[in-house]
Amino acid sequence: MDIEFEEIVAYLDVDHQVVWVNEAYSEVVGLSLEEIKREKCYEVWMDRDRPCDGCPLNRSIETEPSRMEMSQPNREENWFVQINPVRNWEGKVIGAIETAVDMTEIKKMEENYQIINKACSNGIYIYQDKEFKFINESLLKILGYTQEQIQEIDYFDLIHPDHRDEIKRAIENGLENGSFEPKEKYEHRILNKEDKYIWVRLKPKVIEYNGNKAVLGNLTDISEIKEGREKYRSLIENLNEVIYVLDKNARIQYVSPNVEEITGYSTNELSGKNYIDLVHPEDRSGRIKYFKKALSGIAEPTDYRFITKTGEIRWVRTQARPATNKGETVGVQGVLTDITDLKETEKREEFLHSLLRHDVKNKIQIIQGYNKLLKDLELPKEAKEYISKTQKSVEEATEIINKITTLKKAKEEDIQPIKIDKALKKATNLAKQIAETNQIKIKHNTPKNIKVLAGPLLDRLFYNIIENSIKHSNCSEIKINLKTTKNKTTCTIEDNGKGIPDQEKQNVLKKGYTTNQTNGTGIGMFLVKTLLDTYNGNIEIKDSQQGGAKFNITLQKP
CATH class of the missing domain: 3.30.565.10 (Histidine kinase-like ATPase, C-terminal domain)
Known part of the structure; x- marks a missing residue:
């Protein structure tokens, strides 16, 4: 049975405020982006007034990417939710990408397999005297080998060459020192039976085994997490909108990588830069006022010009709101869209409207004047009929111009x-x-x-x-x-x-x-x-x- 999943995607700040969502998210919750952006994720998603128990966003901020299954109140859907933290250049978590897949149909299927791999029991081994004394069934399952097969293999040969020496050295040093740091862990790739490298995380611990020191290795398969990181990095990079975070002094704390397509600047070049320095000189005073309003939470969408790395002037539209941390305003965050093409189109439209309102209308008035002069002349009946038809066409042309002018004004009501x-x-x-x-x-x-x-x-x-x-x-x-x-x-x-x-x-x-x-x-x-x-x-x-x-x-x- 083939099942297609449509992911709903959102960008959240560390205080659970929704900054941006995709169209599928809006459809599921039945609210527009503008309506959603006024809410916390748990208000939109769970109709609660505080974060959910075991909130995956909180876990993601505190530790690593997290995932869980959840359902909305009074609805039948079951969702598989994953949260990946977004960090600034200093490694500080400033937000998170949330994705969710509707698993309702999967839950209804009575099959003997699962579509999404959930975390399995960790792989455990005991290493002593330069050999592995014990490997549990879960580690064998991760690697795809039987106990008999693994006995004939040097375990370290399975570790990717880029990581092999590091893991060997860490284990030997741990045995020599008699301990590892409590938070010490090592992410590395290891080759499974299918000749495919998978990512694992090793948390080692020195124990006593048969009266001597040994290393107890606790191994977790993190392939999905690693793939998820790449996936969500790609997601951010390929958004049409640029996501940004500024501190209270308007310095850029984070900006999504796709900013380079618009500005020509890399994320490293923009790190810590005051965004006002990028704004067109004629628009800077307005941006300063807007930034102050955004800090207070009352900013509306606005358009302004900025100067790219090559000196080109481009138009962008942005909407921002306060960035908060534990309820305290720490800056501004928002979404920015390149509208240069739209502005050029509006400029061309205005030029054409100007032609209609002035040049063409002036020509029509001249025709009407000549028609009046012709009416005063002694002309054959047939000529007068032509004049009457000409006058009617002139009136119709004037009506078209008036309607086009009104149509333009309609969008500015x-x-x-x-x-x-x-x-x-x-x-x-x-x-x-x-x-x-x-x-x-x-x-x-x-x-x-x-x-x-x-x-x-x-x-x-x-x-x-x-x-x-x-x-x-x-x-x-x-x-x-x-x-x-x-x-x-x-x-x-x-x-x-x-x-x-x-x-x-x-x-x-x-x-x-x-x-x-x-x-x-x-x-x-x-x-x-x-x-x-x-x-x-x-x-x-x-x-x-x-x-x-x-x-x-x-x-x-x-």
């Missing part, structure tokens, strides 16, 4: 309480002329002084829906109603026109979609969707009882 009745009144006034031209009545029943969370372009949102009905529904009447609850307000705009086929409803809000290639722009309804996304609102397109289309626009109340 300042969300605030807005009176929805005033926005609707403004929208219907804007649509009044075009509605009367098409002999369409607009009826609305909108209570006053109902506020919703939106922006100054709310009237344009309603106008584009009304305009869409006027232009494309072949209706004679448009009705507007409001329905409000404690938390939400829904505005319904419906017509008695030809309606929208079910197969087309899902396309109406897409950019560029139009059923009228001659008069449609494909921008108006996309603008509606863009504004609603900004307002955290929603829109449903249904069939109206009047026979046409019905748009239900739902907005949050303050």
Whole structure:
């Protein structure tokens, strides 16, 4: 049976605060990264107000990488969790990478094997008079040999040449001195029966065996831990975001290795450097203020420029918060993303918008002026018809420019309480002329002084829906109603026109979609969707009882 594992990954600080998580983590806990970053890992994961008993993060900080199986309250999933400490250049633990794999299906399988190797009993040997007097079954299992086979092998020949002399010397010195240091341990590689080197950790102790000194070797298979270290080192190095930790003086205490791709500086070159020195001179005063805010815990995401090792100027976006140790603020930690390409795109977009707003609009105004002059001349009927068509095209082009300009502004809306009745009144006034031209009545029943969370372009949102009905529904009447609850307000705009086929409803809000290639722009309804996304609102397109289309626009109340 093949089973695919999707790891959830998080970076935690030493106080259990979540700094960064991958998308799979967010999906499992049902929270966005912004929501998670306000919480401790045990609050998000276990719904507790303090660390779990036997917390793997605490064990990892105090000793070595740790792992355990755990399950969340009131959920069926079983998780295999591993924690690997992240250290700064001085070897101090400043955080940890947490990974977890959903083992639920494995737990349900009634098989006679395990997918994940758990720690087995340690290998034990007794070494005396330059030979091994005893080797236990667990060590034989680690190596893959039988007792008979191991008797014919010089155990030291199995130790990797890079470590052999060190292990021999340590054992002989221990016997000579009569003891080893309590914390003395040796990590080395040893060859198993399959001709594969595996990593083990030796904790030796001098004992008395048959009346003489001997070394009791306690051997632990740490291959998974070693592989895990490499794996999580690779994980950090290959993150799209750069993880960093600064002390209270803004000196770099830790930065993930992928920083070199963005800055050109290696981690060693950045160690202990004040990060303000890397910031573009024009942005430094702002970064100092931001750093102070981050120390106090009130910093928001910001963009700034820094100078790379080669002198190139690049844009980054960062969000930071206090780094704490035992509840005390010791600096700032955060995540940094290179947004240079995004800034260049925004710059090009702004240039194009500028062309539309000024250059192209100026040319259109010139055309409109010439059209007015031509109307005053004695021209054939056919020529006047061409002038009329030209004027209509000019008006449509102006409308496109206005909608593109509005679309750009939509992404910069300042969300605030807005009176929805005033926005609707403004929208219907804007649509009044075009509605009367098409002999369409607009009826609305909108209570006053109902506020919703939106922006100054709310009237344009309603106008584009009304305009869409006027232009494309072949209706004679448009009705507007409001329905409000404690938390939400829904505005319904419906017509008695030809309606929208079910197969087309899902396309109406897409950019560029139009059923009228001659008069449609494909921008108006996309603008509606863009504004609603900004307002955290929603829109449903249904069939109206009047026979046409019905748009239900739902907005949050303050």
